[in-house]
Amino acid sequence: MASTMKMNPSTNADDPSILLPICAIFRRFLKKRGLKFTTERAVILDTVLSKDSVFEADQLLAEVQQLGHRVSRATVYRTIKHLVEAGIIQEVLLDSRQSHYQLIYGRKPTDHLVVADSGEMIEFYSPELVAIRDRICREHGLQPVGHRFLIYGIRPPGTGQSPD
Amino acid sequence: MASTMKMNPSTNADDPSILLPICAIFRRFLKKRGLKFTTERAVILDTVLSKDSVFEADQLLAEVQQLGHRVSRATVYRTIKHLVEAGIIQEVLLDSRQSHYQLIYGRKPTDHLVVADSGEMIEFYSPELVAIRDRICREHGLQPVGHRFLIYGIRPPGTGQSPD
DNA sequence: CTTGCTGCAAAAGTTTTGCACACGT
DNA sequence: ACGTGTGCAAAACTTTTGCAGCAAG
Numbered sequence: 001m002a003s004t005m006k007m008n009p010s011t012n013a014d015d016p017s018i019l020l021p022i023c024a025i026f027r028r029f030l031k032k033r034g035l036k037f038t039t040e041r042a043v044i045l046d047t048v049l050s051k052d053s054v055f056e057a058d059q060l061l062a063e064v065q066q067l068g069h070r071v072s073r074a075t076v077y078r079t080i081k082h083l084v085e086a087g088i089i090q091e092v093l094l095d096s097r098q099s100h101y102q103l104i105y106g107r108k109p110t111d112h113l114v115v116a117d118s119g120e121m122i123e124f125y126s127p128e129l130v131a132i133r134d135r136i137c138r139e140h141g142l143q144p145v146g147h148r149f150l151i152y153g154i155r156p157p158g159t160g161q162s163p164d
Numbered sequence: 165m166a167s168t169m170k171m172n173p174s175t176n177a178d179d180p181s182i183l184l185p186i187c188a189i190f191r192r193f194l195k196k197r198g199l200k201f202t203t204e205r206a207v208i209l210d211t212v213l214s215k216d217s218v219f220e221a222d223q224l225l226a227e228v229q230q231l232g233h234r235v236s237r238a239t240v241y242r243t244i245k246h247l248v249e250a251g252i253i254q255e256v257l258l259d260s261r262q263s264h265y266q267l268i269y270g271r272k273p274t275d276h277l278v279v280a281d282s283g284e285m286i287e288f289y290s291p292e293l294v295a296i297r298d299r300i301c302r303e304h305g306l307q308p309v310g311h312r313f314l315i316y317g318i319r320p321p322g323t324g325q326s327p328d
Numbered sequence: 329c330t331t332g333c334t335g336c337a338a339a340a341g342t343t344t345t346g347c348a349c350a351c352g353t
Numbered sequence: 354a355c356g357t358g359t360g361c362a363a364a365a366c367t368t369t370t371g372c373a374g375c376a377a378g
Contacts, residue, residue: 036332036377058367072335077368093257093314096264097343098367113300116309124300132292133315136277142317145280149313150257151297153306200352200357222342236360241343261368262342 022049022088022105029086043069044079045088054092054100054112054121093148111149118155186213186252186269193250207233208243209252218256218264218276218285257312275313282319 020028026045027037047064048055061076080101083089090104094112102110111129113122129149137144184192190209191201211228212219225240244265247253254268258276266274275293277286293313301308 031378034332038333038377040334056367070335073367074336074369075334078333091260093260093312096255096257096260096262099260113304113306115306122304126296126300128296129293132290132296133313136288136290137315137317140277140286140317141319142277142279143320144315144317146316147314148257148316150311151301151308152310152312153301153304153308155305156307195353198357202352202358204359220342234360237342238344238361239359242358 025105026083026086026088030082035082040069040071040075041079041082043067043071044076045083048083048089048101048103051103053123054094054102056098056100058098090146094150109147111151113151113153116152116154189269190247190250190252194246199246204233204235204239205243205246207231207235208240209247212247212253212265212267215267217287218258218266220262220264222262254310258314273311275315277315277317280316280318 023042023045026041030037030041043064044060047060047067050063051060057076057080058073060080061071061073064071064076080089080099084091084101088103088105089101092100092102092112094100094114108125109130110123110125113124114120115122126149130147133147134144187206187209190205194201194205207228208224211224211231214227215224221240221244222237224244225235225237228235228240244253244263248255248265252267252269253265256264256266256276258264258278272289273294274287274289277288278284279286290313294311297311298308
């Protein structure tokens with residue numbers, strides 16, 4: 001277990017000192033583009049920040065509305081796009097039928113180990129993988145700007161977790 | 165460039181000796197499940213085999229129809245599902261709006277380096293990456309059954325390929 | 329005030345499904 | 354013959370868009 005960490009790789013609460021509050025980041029981003037920081041965008045951002053793992057647009061909408069806010073699906077989608085552009089969240093390719101997103105601002109890049117049986121997802125961070133990624137990029141004359149590592153595994157027989 | 169190969173990692177024509185013809189594989193798979201090997205399925209499989217890289221359902225349909233075959237979109241989707249179950253093709257997560265597939269039977273697992281600017285995709289195979297993948301899986305008590313590595317890179321400034 | 333934003337509902341795009349008929353085994 | 358498969362068209366689903374009124378800077 002030298003290089004992969006099985007706990008949550010980083011919670012933003014860990015050291016808020018080095019980072020501007022994400023809200024400020026977003027406001028600055030919007031201002032720079034002549035866009036407005038509306039109540040809806042604030043509420044959506046807040047909800048995003050409360051999520052500790054991967055989420056979907058529809059789920060986000062549901063949570064926002066459950067909190068009693070009047071926000072439409074269209075606004076959620078529109079805001080997600082801005083959050084991605086602002087570098088606050090990232091699209092995570094998990095499944096081609098629906099978009100998944102993840103908070104990234106101020107977090108180490110995380111990858112996912114998916115338990116094929118149960119769909120359970122384990123986050124991990126492997127600097128080795130990143131090193132290889134960078135080398136492969138360089139070998140092709142490119143500059144790495146991101147990656148997505150998805151590993152699928154099954155529970156070996158007799159682990160006591162058999163699904164059927 | 166010790167571990168990544170920049171050419172097409174493997175063409176099925178390379179050594180057909182060790183593998184059953186894919187068509188036979190598919191027939192066997194279908195028979196085992198009490199399913200039928202229809203003309204439509206044969207034509208779709210043939211078209212899949214002719215593709216040397218990632219493809220989409222709609223594109224596949226278009227090609228099949230261009231060859232003068234009367235196949236419906238529904239059948240293409242249904243057949244793709246079987247091909248995946250048979251282990252002949254694999255879904256490749258590239259983009260969350262549309263499913264992408266790739267022939268995998270008899271091929272080394274390949275990963276993709278995506279040039280963010282142009283969308284160009286470079287296939288590569290890295291045994292190191294696979295080794296790390298296997299180790300990470302084992303560390304979590306899982307047995308690796310697959311993976312997906314997607315690296316995004318940009319052309320460094322002054323490479324003469326500037327998009328704008 | 330000006331400009332962008334929101335909600336709504338309709339549109340767009342991909343994938344799935346129900347049904348009546350046709351075809352492999 | 355039986356049980357599946359097929360095409361068609363409609364449905365289901367996620368995401369986008371046009372528009373009229375609304376709100377942030």
